[in-house]
Amino acid sequence: MKISLKFTLLLLIIVITSCDSKKEKKSISEDLTKIDAVKFTYQKLSALGQETTYNRRDNSDIIKVNDTYYMWYTRMDSPIRSGYWGTIWYATSKDKGYTWQEQGMALDLGKAGTFDSHAVFTPNILVYKDKYYMYYTGVKPTPDNKKNEFENNATTDITAIGLAVADNPNGPFVRVENNPVLEVSKVASDFDSFRIDDASLLVKNDKIWLFYKGRSLADGKQGPKKTKMSVAYAEKPEGPYTKHDGSLLDKSHEVLIWLKDGGVASLASINSTINYAKDGEHFSILNKGLKNIPKAPGLYRPHLENGNPNTEIPGWGISMIQKKNLAYLIRFEMIE
Numbered sequence: 621m622k623i624s625l626k627f628t629l630l631l632l633i634i635v636i637t638s639c640d641s642k643k644e645k646k647s648i649s650e651d652l653t654k655i656d657a658v659k660f661t662y663q664k665l666s667a668l669g670q671e672t673t674y675n676r677r678d679n680s681d682i683i684k685v686n687d688t689y690y691m692w693y694t695r696m697d698s699p700i701r702s703g704y705w706g707t708i709w710y711a712t713s714k715d716k717g718y719t720w721q722e723q724g725m726a727l728d729l730g731k732a733g734t735f736d737s738h739a740v741f742t743p744n745i746l747v748y749k750d751k752y753y754m755y756y757t758g759v760k761p762t763p764d765n766k767k768n769e770f771e772n773n774a775t776t777d778i779t780a781i782g783l784a785v786a787d788n789p790n791g792p793f794v795r796v797e798n799n800p801v802l803e804v805s806k807v808a809s810d811f812d813s814f815r816i817d818d819a820s821l822l823v824k825n826d827k828i829w830l831f832y833k834g835r836s837l838a839d840g841k842q843g844p845k846k847t848k849m850s851v852a853y854a855e856k857p858e859g860p861y862t863k864h865d866g867s868l869l870d871k872s873h874e875v876l877i878w879l880k881d882g883g884v885a886s887l888a889s890i891n892s893t894i895n896y897a898k899d900g901e902h903f904s905i906l907n908k909g910l911k912n913i914p915k916a917p918g919l920y921r922p923h924l925e926n927g928n929p930n931t932e933i934p935g936w937g938i939s940m941i942q943k944k945n946l947a948y949l950i951r952f953e954m955i956e
């Protein structure tokens with residue numbers, strides 16, 4: 621039987637493609653094996669740890685300025701544990717986050733009638749062109765509440781993401797003119813029509829990427845269990861921001877992202893997974909069933925600093941502990 625030259629070439633192409641595919645699958649498998657080894661260990665803090673006067677939670681990612689580490693977080697008078705009654709404070713460390721000293725309030729409530737006049741919480745930070753940009757969540761008293769109080773209901777108590785800027789990590793932080801910089805969707809069925817929260821930043825492709833979590837009005841009281849993560853883009857930190865069309869990652873109640881291998885990694889808290897997207901948008905699961913994961917964590921992320929875009933993530937950060945009427949901070953390490 622004679623075999624044509626075209627048929628022979630076709631067989632050769634199929635064999636080469638098959639070999640490349642096997643190599644690619646092997647590479648992916650090796651990456652999965654590496655990520656599967658991720659473990660978390662914890663170290664107690666003294667100054668920001670468990671106490672009876674104040675509760676602290678929802679800290680930012682950590683940055684280093686000269687020889688000092690900075691972190692921002694939500695603080696409430698004990699026994700209030702919820703950040704919906706908080707203000708933003710900050711602390712510094714000289715020893716990679718083992719010992720902290722609380723420095724004072726970084727951002728107080730907004731003026732009466734503004735979106736952040738009841739509470740400011742879940743801060744995060746970005747250093748860009750020698751300025752310090754603090755993104756945070758704000759909420760105002762419940763509309764039509766006769767006592768001008770916040771009810772924390774599942775229908776009208778919407779949130780928004782605000783921004784304050786400083787020339788120095790110690791402040792003062794001043795709100796931008798177009799505050800808030802990101803608001804909930806006006807389409808009730810959208811995943812972020814009720815709450816947006818937990819800003820986490822990176823600079824990619826010469827744009828500011830603002831990752832955030834969203835909850836839908838359609839989900840009502842079940843919203844916290846159905847929180848999803850998405851991203852918005854801007855040419856500059858102050859915006860204007862354009863939202864990605866829809867969500868990126870399901871079951872991601874607390875947003876933690878970091879640069880990894882040229883892409884973006886994320887820890888999704890509800891389903892205890894680490895996820896990865898080479899393009900920063902199309903995420904797939906690298907690991908299932910992580911144990912003892914940190915709650916509302918922030919990593920030391922050199923990528924948020926000026927001049928450290930290629931520094932590897934060292935794998936330590938700060939997260940929170942909640943029990944009864946207590947909320948406090950604790951150090952963790954992420955070990956691969």
